[in-house]
Amino acid sequence: MIRFVLAVVMLLAALPARAGVEVQELTTPGGLEAWLVEDHSIPFVALELRFRGGGSLDAPGKRGATNLMVGLLEEGAGNLDAQGFARATESLAANFSYGVSDDAVSISAHFLTENRDQAMTLLRASLLETRFDPDAIERVRAQITSIIQSSQKDPRDLVGMSFDALVYGDHPYATSLNGTLESVAALTREDILAAQRAAMARDRLYISAVGDITGDELSALLDDLLGNLPAIGAPLAGEATLNLPGGVKVVDFDTPQSIAAFAQPGIDRDHPDFFAAYLLNHILGGGSFESRLMNEVREKRGLTYGVYSYLLDKDGAALWMGSVASANDRVAEAMSVIRDEWAKIREEGVTEAELQDAKTYLTGAYPLRFEGNGPIADIAVGMQMEGLPTDYITTRNDKLNAVTLDDVNRVARDLLDPAKLTFVVVGKPEGIESTIN
Amino acid sequence: MRSLFASFLLAIAPLAPAMAEDQVTTFALENGLEVVVIEDHRAPVVTQMVWYRAGSADEPPGASGVAHFLEHLLFKGTETIEPGEFSATVARNGGSDNAFTSYDYTAYFQRIAADRLELMMRMESDRMVNLQLGEGDIATERDVIIEERNQRVENNPSALFREQKNAVQYLNHHYGVPIIGWQHEMHDLGLEDALAYYRTFYAPNNAILVVAGDVTPEDVRQLAETYYGPIPANPDLPERVRPQEPRQMAERRMTFRDDRVAQPYVSRSYIAPERDSGAQEEAAALTLLAEILGGGSTSVLTQKLQFDSRIAVQTGVYYSGLSLDDTTFSLVVVPAAGVTLEQAEAAMDDVLTTFLETGIDPDQLERIKMQVRASEIYARDDVGGLANRYGRALAQGLSVADVQAWPEILQNTTEDDIMAAARKVFDRNTSVTGWLMAPEVTQ
Numbered sequence: 001m002i003r004f005v006l007a008v009v010m011l012l013a014a015l016p017a018r019a020g021v022e023v024q025e026l027t028t029p030g031g032l033e034a035w036l037v038e039d040h041s042i043p044f045v046a047l048e049l050r051f052r053g054g055g056s057l058d059a060p061g062k063r064g065a066t067n068l069m070v071g072l073l074e075e076g077a078g079n080l081d082a083q084g085f086a087r088a089t090e091s092l093a094a095n096f097s098y099g100v101s102d103d104a105v106s107i108s109a110h111f112l113t114e115n116r117d118q119a120m121t122l123l124r125a126s127l128l129e130t131r132f133d134p135d136a137i138e139r140v141r142a143q144i145t146s147i148i149q150s151s152q153k154d155p156r157d158l159v160g161m162s163f164d165a166l167v168y169g170d171h172p173y174a175t176s177l178n179g180t181l182e183s184v185a186a187l188t189r190e191d192i193l194a195a196q197r198a199a200m201a202r203d204r205l206y207i208s209a210v211g212d213i214t215g216d217e218l219s220a221l222l223d224d225l226l227g228n229l230p231a232i233g234a235p236l237a238g239e240a241t242l243n244l245p246g247g248v249k250v251v252d253f254d255t256p257q258s259i260a261a262f263a264q265p266g267i268d269r270d271h272p273d274f275f276a277a278y279l280l281n282h283i284l285g286g287g288s289f290e291s292r293l294m295n296e297v298r299e300k301r302g303l304t305y306g307v308y309s310y311l312l313d314k315d316g317a318a319l320w321m322g323s324v325a326s327a328n329d330r331v332a333e334a335m336s337v338i339r340d341e342w343a344k345i346r347e348e349g350v351t352e353a354e355l356q357d358a359k360t361y362l363t364g365a366y367p368l369r370f371e372g373n374g375p376i377a378d379i380a381v382g383m384q385m386e387g388l389p390t391d392y393i394t395t396r397n398d399k400l401n402a403v404t405l406d407d408v409n410r411v412a413r414d415l416l417d418p419a420k421l422t423f424v425v426v427g428k429p430e431g432i433e434s435t436i437n
Numbered sequence: 438m439r440s441l442f443a444s445f446l447l448a449i450a451p452l453a454p455a456m457a458e459d460q461v462t463t464f465a466l467e468n469g470l471e472v473v474v475i476e477d478h479r480a481p482v483v484t485q486m487v488w489y490r491a492g493s494a495d496e497p498p499g500a501s502g503v504a505h506f507l508e509h510l511l512f513k514g515t516e517t518i519e520p521g522e523f524s525a526t527v528a529r530n531g532g533s534d535n536a537f538t539s540y541d542y543t544a545y546f547q548r549i550a551a552d553r554l555e556l557m558m559r560m561e562s563d564r565m566v567n568l569q570l571g572e573g574d575i576a577t578e579r580d581v582i583i584e585e586r587n588q589r590v591e592n593n594p595s596a597l598f599r600e601q602k603n604a605v606q607y608l609n610h611h612y613g614v615p616i617i618g619w620q621h622e623m624h625d626l627g628l629e630d631a632l633a634y635y636r637t638f639y640a641p642n643n644a645i646l647v648v649a650g651d652v653t654p655e656d657v658r659q660l661a662e663t664y665y666g667p668i669p670a671n672p673d674l675p676e677r678v679r680p681q682e683p684r685q686m687a688e689r690r691m692t693f694r695d696d697r698v699a700q701p702y703v704s705r706s707y708i709a710p711e712r713d714s715g716a717q718e719e720a721a722a723l724t725l726l727a728e729i730l731g732g733g734s735t736s737v738l739t740q741k742l743q744f745d746s747r748i749a750v751q752t753g754v755y756y757s758g759l760s761l762d763d764t765t766f767s768l769v770v771v772p773a774a775g776v777t778l779e780q781a782e783a784a785m786d787d788v789l790t791t792f793l794e795t796g797i798d799p800d801q802l803e804r805i806k807m808q809v810r811a812s813e814i815y816a817r818d819d820v821g822g823l824a825n826r827y828g829r830a831l832a833q834g835l836s837v838a839d840v841q842a843w844p845e846i847l848q849n850t851t852e853d854d855i856m857a858a859a860r861k862v863f864d865r866n867t868s869v870t871g872w873l874m875a876p877e878v879t880q
Contacts, residue, residue: 041479042817074734083744086734090804093811112811139743142773146700146750153699155592254696257587288533289512289524299521302580305588325588357529364531368548371480372818 021370023380023390026215030223034207035380035390036215039373043113045211046373048381049226051105052204052315055177056237058195063172064179065187065195068137068144070100072192073107075136077125082136085126094119096126102173103315104385105199110374113212116221124225127200132192141184148178155255159323159426162251163261166424166436171240171316201233202226208380210373240317247435248335248423258331258427259323262338264420266311266318269386275399276407277311277320277415282358283350283408284341285309285322290357292345296337297324303334320415332431335423346416349409363397460817461827462654463837466661468670469642473827473837474657475649477820483650484821485557486546487565488828490645491638493618494540494611494679494761500630502618505538506582507631511545512536513574515567520574523560530556540612541761542832548821551651555660562664565639568632575628583624586617594695595873598704602871605689606706610682610762640671645831649824682708682763685867692872701874702751703782706767708867712758712830714839720758721846722858723766727756728805729797729855731768735804738768741788748776748784761833766862778872789863797852809847 024036055066074089074096075082089096094111107127111119151157161176168174178184205226209218244264267277285293285308297307309322326334370376370393383392425432462474493504514520527534532549547557590596600615607613618626646665648657685708712720730737731754734744742749751771757764772781816823830840 039479042814044814044818046818083735083740087800087804090733090735090808093808095815110815112814139747142747142750145774146771149699151699153697256591257584259592288528289521290528295521298581300577302577303584305581305585325592326584327587330584357525361528361531364550365533366531367480367550368482368531368533371482371820374818 021376021393023393024215025390026219028219028223030227032202032205032207032222032226034209034218034222035384036208036213036218037210037373037376037380038214039210040212042373043212044373045109045111045113045116045209045213046377047109047111048208048377049107049109050206050381050385051200051233052103052206052385053199053233053236054101054104056102056172056316057198057234058172058177058179059191059198059234061183062187062191062195063175063183064144064177065191066105066199067100067177067179068140068184068187069132069192069195069199070098070105071140071144072132072136073098073126073130075140076131076133077122078129078131080125081131081133082139085122088122092119092122094122096123098126100177102177108374108378116213120221120225127226128228130196132189134189137189137192141187144178144184145181148176148181148184151176151178155253155257155259155426158251158253159259159261159424162249162426163263163424166249167243167263167319167422168240168317169243172237173240173314173317197230198234201230203232204236205229206381206384208377208384210377210380237316240314242317242319244319244420244422245436246419246422248425248432249436250429250432250434251424251426252428253426255427256327257325258328258425258429259325260331260335260423260425261321261323262335262421262423263312263319263321264417264422265415266313266320267415268318269313273407273411273415274311276403276411279355279358279362279400279403280345280350280408280412280416281309281311281320282362283354284345286358288361292341293322293324293338296341297334301333301337303330303337307334307338328428329430331425331427331429335425335432339418339421342416342421343418346412346418349412350405352405355403355405355408359401359403363400366397460820460823461837461841464654464658466641466666468666468668469640470661470665470668471645471831472657472661473645473647473824473831474652474654475647475820475823475827476652476654477649477817478651481551481651482548483551483554483557483648483652484546484548484824485554485561486544486647486649486824486828487561488542488544488645488647488832489638490542490643490677490832491634492539492541492543493614493616495638495677496611496614496634499622500626500634501614501622502582502616503626503630503634504543505617506579506623506626507634508536508538508543508545509578509582510570510574510631511564511568513578514569515563516569517563517567518560523564526560527557532557538616540616542829544828544832546824554648554652554657555664558660558664562668565641565644565665566668568635568639570628570631572628575626575631579623579626582617583620586620586623589617590615591620594693594697597695598693598871598873601693602691602704602706602869605691605871606708606765606869607682608685609680611679612762637671637673637675640674641665641668642670643674645828647824647828649820677761679762688865688867689869690871691869692874694874694876696876698873698875700771701778701872702769702771703778703785704767704769704871704873705782705785706765706869707862707864708763709756709766709862711760711762711764711833712835712839712843714835717758717835717839717843717846718850718854719858721843721850722854723756723862724758725802725805725847725850726855726859726862727754727766729801730754730792732805735801737792738770738785738788741791742770742784746784747773748781749773759829759833759835778874782870782872793856793860793863796856799852802852802855806848809844813844 307324312319534547536545753769
């Protein structure tokens with residue numbers, strides 16, 4: 001055993017792999033900014049577009065408008081109805097996907113070099129000449145209605161919705177971007193068009209492309225694809241005022257396994273202590289089998305299949321969040337262990353060995369993310385939304401390595417706040433009473 | 438605009454010949470371990486996967502879930518590695534690891550910087566034969582898999598419905614038993630169950646090693662010889678013959694009700710043939726049939742039920758030819774508000790009847806084949822996906838040659854082939870129809 005461990009330490013002496021990604025920053029003649037990673041080894045391009053704002057831009061009383069609008073982008077454009085648009089996309093073997101989150105509308109496009117121009121003509125039509133045909137609106141509205149109904153009986157969705165309603169006050173984050181049965185039923189074509197103007201404008205657009213395309217080709221492509229979008233969209237939703245009083249809210253739902261979400265205030269991505277908090281979170285509950293929460297709740301006690309914590313950094317809120325699921329008669333113990341670990345890591349800090357292991361893992365895992373055009377394009381557009389420079393790819397690991405044990409343990413004392421750790425539980429948890437109305 | 442769109446059909450050109458298979462090298466060790474190397478030198482990353490030709494369908498009666506239970510227990514420890522040390526070591530080297538279990542296979546993988554491959558091979562080969570388990574490992578981990586079942590199945594009426602429906606589909610084959618195990622049998626899984634399964638199936642002559650990423654076949658061969666080579670083959674490895682289904686002679690129906698169902702749906706599945714080595718043609722026809730009927734907005738079921746009659750808010754058609762024994766071809770219709778399951782099912786059957794009479798739109802088939810061609814280009818961007826493709830196929834009775842022939846077989850499948858396969862598979866006497874719905878409200 002001893003000899004084996006030594007061998008591992010020897011291997012660590014080798015430097016972790018560096019992400020060998022060269023990002024070109026370009027500005028198109030039309031004034032659009034984009035990041036490009038050229039790689040001509042496979043004849044296709046992964047293009048990512050993000051519009052900041054997303055579902056949180058819904059106008060008052062129009063909850064669900066942005067989501068419905070995004071659902072309709074591929075349901076007819078230009079002189080093509082929904083079926084025609086799908087046929088044309090299939091003929092080119094292009095893949096377009098349109099998504100919406102609380103903070104962004106996301107468009108991902110993968111298309112072949114051999115028919116790039118036709119693919120971009122189609123994508124452009126879906127963004128700039130969306131038809132919003134009445135029959136398409138009704139078809140997608142019916143799908144969203146079905147999704148809303150299902151989410152009202154799904155414990156995982158219920159815990160998310162109950163948590164948001166408790167924590168985010170009157171911010172849009174407090175309600176589902178799907179909207180309610182009533183709000184979605186009332187949305188008109190005018191509302192949908194307004195949502196598109198509000199959400200998809202150049203002043204909030206981030207672009208990355210990876211693959212078989214040159215800078216000049218991409219510049220021309222982007223100006224043609226996006227140049228005619230509205231210059232300015234709707235004002236962003238701003239910061240949420242967080243309600244994290246500590247304690248527990250139980251949402252009664254008849255199902256065998258309770259699901260809990262928990263949170264306390266978090267830390268912004270651009271805070272000087274972010275990396276210390278990130279390392280601390282990794283040690284506490286950051287997704288690997290080695291985290292303290294995983295070790296105590298799953299490995300030692302068998303109380304759950306998975307328990308996690310993470311730093312949630314939304315545009316308008318920063319939370320230190322987590323989740324766990326345990327049988328109704330065991331979830332109280334799982335929650336109690338989580339609370340104890342939260343307090344313990346704050347009081348006693350982490351060890352040098354834990355910090356070293358976390359650094360080795362996180363710095364080693366980072367270059368592994370850059371595998372393939374699709375993942376790299378996704379990372380590149382995400383970095384832009386975070387306001388990170390291109391050289392972050394090469395400096396990020398140094399920043400992580402610069403964090404000291406004192407930094408982590410100071411942040412643990414300053415930032416972790418067991419009194420504010422607030423649980424929302426959906427199920428029939430035994431031995432747990434709501435302390436929050 | 439119009440002329441441009443009209444030209445799309447002409448855009449179906451033969452694609453560049455550089456296909457995914459160019460990246461692949463295969464060989465075998467003397468002890469029977471099959472090795473597949475997939476090269477991708479774009480990033481200094483490697484994925485190691487070891488696939489065992491043993492899944493839940495190879496379990497003995499009464500010990501359902503033991504294949505998956507053992508998968509969890511493989512992270513516990515060996516003669517030289519402490520419990521939990523395997524994953525901790527992977528993590529300390531900046532990598533990630535996990536495992537998964539299916540009906541026909543169990544697979545373990547690590548994704549890590551390419552220069553750590555040797556360490557991964559040393560550890561993975563070690564736990565192929567040197568697992569050390571104690572009663573303490575068993576009790577806690579059994580609680581974990583019971584919670585896993587709670588999370589995946591007990592908390593989800595759709596999952597319970599699929600489980601019940603699968604049990605109705607397979608009278609005799611172990612595919613009718615859930616991979617994770619029946620709840621009542623999971624409680625009784627013990628150390629001996631796990632060890633018996635381990636000793637029977639975990640051996641180099643029952644495994645496939647897939648290494649994908651920034652590696653060369655020469656280096657992989659040398660490392661594999663060093664670490665896997667010395668492990669002796671298991672001379673008592675049983676022949677892989679599982680109880681097969683009897684002839685199904687009457688359709689079966691079931692209704693599953695649960696308070697937690699908000700959106701009812703109907704699901705129909707037919708027993709269907711799988712891809713067999715050297716004989717993948719019928720499975721290719723069924724693969725294309727599933728695309729024609731349910732692949733996206735322009736598919737037959739979607740067009741008729743979601744666009745034309747608006748009877749459904751969602752439709753789906755599912756067929757995967759990767760299976761060791763007989764598989765299923767299934768359809769799902771989620772009715773629109775105010776439409777009963779009876780009406781939804783009748784509408785689905787009308788579509789199938791009409792389809793069998795009118796046949797295939799050649800333009801649609803051409804579009805699908807274009808997408809199949811393109812998918813081989815996109816596949817080269819995802820070396821992990823390629824590793825899965827080969828591992829799954831080889832664990833389920835196919836050869837490397839079968840995998841590489843598959844895209845061409847799909848291209849060569851004709852409308853007549855597909856219609857013949859459709860007429861054969863759509864036999865109500867070999868089907869199961871399930872309704873998932875909320876309980877009836879009584880006044």
